[in-house]
Amino acid sequence: MRSNERHPFRAMGLMTAISSQLVGSVLVGIFGGRFLDEKWDTEPLFLIIGLLVGLAAGIYAMLRLIRSFFSGDEK
Known part of the structure; x- marks a missing residue:
């Protein structure tokens, strides 16, 4: 088989x-933020921070996955 086949x-x-x-x-960011909000009674603060951190981590992991997929390095 050729390596460039779909x-x-x-x-x-x-x-x-x-x-x-x-x-x-x-989801991990949201639930972590909700947990910290309930612990320290700061209602929307850590929820929003957790959402943004989770989104940034997800995008970073997605970019690393795509880069490794197209470079041929399968771990």
């Missing part, structure tokens, strides 16, 4: 990994 299952796997990383990191 594989639909690899593409579906990449999309699944991207979506699960984004959703997972955002």
